[in-house]
Amino acid sequence: MTATSDSPTTDSISPAPAVVDPAAPAEPTPLGWELTRRALALTSAHTTDTAPDTLRVPLDYYRDDALAATEESTILRRTPLPVLATAQIPEKFDYVVRTVLGDSLLITRDRNGSAHVLLNYCRHRGAMPACGSGNARRFTCPYHAWVYDNTGRLKGVPGAAGFASMDRDDYGLVELPSTERHGFIWTVLTADAELDLDAHLGPMNAELAQWKYEDFGYHDDRHFTAEVSWKGALEAFAEGYHFPFVHGESLIGMNAIDNTHVYDEFGDHHRIGFPFKWISQLEGTEPADNWDPVQQMGIIYWVYPNLILANSPVGVEVIEMLPAGSATTCSVRHSWMARYPATSDEQREMYDGIFAQVHAAVRDEDFGMLPQCSQGVRRGQHDHMLIGRNEVGVQHMIRVLADKVGVALS
Numbered sequence: 001m002t003a004t005s006d007s008p009t010t011d012s013i014s015p016a017p018a019v020v021d022p023a024a025p026a027e028p029t030p031l032g033w034e035l036t037r038r039a040l041a042l043t044s045a046h047t048t049d050t051a052p053d054t055l056r057v058p059l060d061y062y063r064d065d066a067l068a069a070t071e072e073s074t075i076l077r078r079t080p081l082p083v084l085a086t087a088q089i090p091e092k093f094d095y096v097v098r099t100v101l102g103d104s105l106l107i108t109r110d111r112n113g114s115a116h117v118l119l120n121y122c123r124h125r126g127a128m129p130a131c132g133s134g135n136a137r138r139f140t141c142p143y144h145a146w147v148y149d150n151t152g153r154l155k156g157v158p159g160a161a162g163f164a165s166m167d168r169d170d171y172g173l174v175e176l177p178s179t180e181r182h183g184f185i186w187t188v189l190t191a192d193a194e195l196d197l198d199a200h201l202g203p204m205n206a207e208l209a210q211w212k213y214e215d216f217g218y219h220d221d222r223h224f225t226a227e228v229s230w231k232g233a234l235e236a237f238a239e240g241y242h243f244p245f246v247h248g249e250s251l252i253g254m255n256a257i258d259n260t261h262v263y264d265e266f267g268d269h270h271r272i273g274f275p276f277k278w279i280s281q282l283e284g285t286e287p288a289d290n291w292d293p294v295q296q297m298g299i300i301y302w303v304y305p306n307l308i309l310a311n312s313p314v315g316v317e318v319i320e321m322l323p324a325g326s327a328t329t330c331s332v333r334h335s336w337m338a339r340y341p342a343t344s345d346e347q348r349e350m351y352d353g354i355f356a357q358v359h360a361a362v363r364d365e366d367f368g369m370l371p372q373c374s375q376g377v378r379r380g381q382h383d384h385m386l387i388g389r390n391e392v393g394v395q396h397m398i399r400v401l402a403d404k405v406g407v408a409l410s
Contacts, residue, residue, distance in 0.1 A: 030210035035293040039262045039275040040282055048240075049263040050389040056410045057385045057398055062229040062377045068327035070405050075305050076101060076322065078193055080200045082184035082307055083107065083117065085318065085337060087218035088133075089185075093150060096133040101322055103189060106130045106139070106173065108150040117178040117187040118152045123171040148173050183213025183337075202267035204303060216316065217341025219351045222334050222359055226367045228374040230306065230330035231401060233321045236366045237300055237308045238393030240274050246369050250361045256298060263392050268304040268400050272393050273297040302393070304400060310358075315339050315351075317358055328374050334362050384410075 042048055060067065081100065084107045088096050095108040097120055104120035106129070120128045122141040129139035129148055138155060139148050147156030152173035157163055177195035178187040182205075188195045198205060226233065236242070240261050247253035255276050262273040275297045282291060293299060294313055301309040310317040315338045324331040336355040342348040387394050402409055 031293045031299075033287040033291045033293075035262060035273055036279070036282070036287075036291045036296050039260075039273055039293070039297055040279055042260055042262065043257055043275050043279055044283065046260075048260045048390055049392060051392040051395045052389070054389060055387040055395045055398065057387060057402075058383060058407070058409075059377055059380055059385065061398070061402065061407055062232055062374075063327050065327045067405060067407070068229075068323050071401070072101065072323060075401070075404055077189045079305055080179075080186040080188055080195055080197050081305075082186050082303070082320075084115075084185045085216075085218050085335070086115075086180060086183045086185065086214050087216060087337060087341075089115065091135065093135045093137050094133075095130060095136060095139075095150060097128075097130050101189060104128055105176070105187070106152075107185060110151050111137075115178060115180045115185045116151055117176045117185065118173040119176065119191070120173070122146050122148075123154065123173065129173070151175075182208040182211070183216060201269070201303075204266040204269040204301075207266055207271065208301075208303075211311070211316070213316065213337065215341075216337035216339055219315070219336045219338050219342070219348075220355050221318075221336070222363070223332065224334075224363065224367070225324050225329060225331050226371060227329055228367070228370040229328050229377065230321045230323045231397070232373060232377065233330050233332065233367070233370055234302065234306065234308065235391075235394045235397055236370060237310065237319065238270075238272060238302060238397055239391045241388070241390055242369075243274075246365050247361060250365060251357060252361055252365075259390055261393070262297070265396060270302050270393055270396050272300045272302075274300065302397060313339075314354060317362075319362065328378055332362075332367065334359055 083098060083100055083105060084096055089107065089109045092109055092111055092113060095106060098105050098107060106118040106120040108116045108118065110116060120130055122129055122143065124141065124146050125143055127141050127143040129141045129146070137150055139150070140146070145158050146154065149155050152175050154168040154171045157168070174191050176187045176189060176191055177193060178185060179195060179197050180186070181197060186195065186197055201208070240256060241259050243253050243256055243258040256274045257277055260275055264271045273293060279296045282296070294311065299311040303309065306321050308317070308319040310319065315336055318335045318337065320333045322331050323329070336358065338351050342351055387398065399409065
């Protein structure tokens with residue numbers, strides 16, 4: 001879905017596509033050849049999809065703690081968030097404990113194969129019945145040994161006579177609204193909220209479906225905090241303007257064409273295709289298997305509000321950014337899933353190497369630079385930042401999030 005003129009984001013700067021030979025082979029992926037055709041045209045013209053104008057953003061958009069609290073209460077705790085990959089709990093009775101925005105979540109798969117997202121707090125005195133990950137039918141609170149099954153039902157109470165008037169059905173673990181789709185378990189972090197994933201994803205629903213992330217193999221993850229706004233952190237994955245300066249020594253800088261991208265919006269979400277340097281070899285050729293966009297560009301999605309999916313021919317990086325205690329501190333969870341799940345030690349070792357490389361680029365390059373930017377946000381005495389026309393994805397992120405909380409832009 002390409003952005004329309006009433007939601008201005010993309011200039012019509014690509015030349016008209018060539019007529020395709022009707023005898024050419026069928027398009028190799030649901031993404032089709034048009035994405036490659038657009039990227040090739042931009043590369044040949046040494047230009048990029050752009051916004052109609054620059055955007056002025058007040059510094060308080062990134063540094064105001066009151067605004068950050070509003071974002072958490074009105075956006076992050078009321079919007080479906082993908083909190084776990086399906087592949088992390090593939091079997092019945094599998095579970096994982098995760099902390100999201102300070103909440104301890106017990107995420108389980110029951111005997112029928114359904115996933116549950118439970119608040120990991122005992123209903124007696126609040127201790128945590130579960131930790132880590134594994135396969136278990138029941139969880140025992142370490143304080144007074146109340147026992148819960150993996151749907152959250154209270155199953156055992158030592159010294160039951162002391163609670164004779166209690167209806168156990170009323171004292172199970174609190175369950176958050178959740179659903180499972182596109183290879184992720186989604187939840188809303190507010191127990192009485194509604195979860196309408198169709199409404200949330202809109203046109204992004206069909207876009208994500210074609211990737212079949214539910215068939216990917218979960219490989220590894222890393223967690224860290226950084227001194228930068230969660231919104232500023234997200235923006236690093238929405239433009240290629242910085243590639244030669246921040247990633248010049250890594251695979252990103254060596255492989256991707258800087259300051260060139262194909263951009264499309266899907267409601268509140270977007271997709272950006274960053275062409276690889278070898279795309280120029282397609283000049284003058286007819287569409288064929290090597291026109292597959294997955295082979296010719298890095299395809300990155302922003303799934304509002306906090307998820308980045310960075311696709312490559314071999315897998316997908318899953319990057320989640322959330323605020324961590326202040327407007328200018330964020331938590332980062334960076335994981336990697338393989339398009340073809342590992343079936344041997346050699347394959348797992350190869351995937352270790354891939355994830356080590358991409359994680360180093362994120363941790364040491366992107367998040368090596370971002371705290372410097374945050375210093376300018378925290379201490380700057382200018383009143384706004386200027387976001388360029390070539391940073392159309394960044395502009396979209398800012399406009400969407402600012403609109404949700406009533407921040408005025410110019």
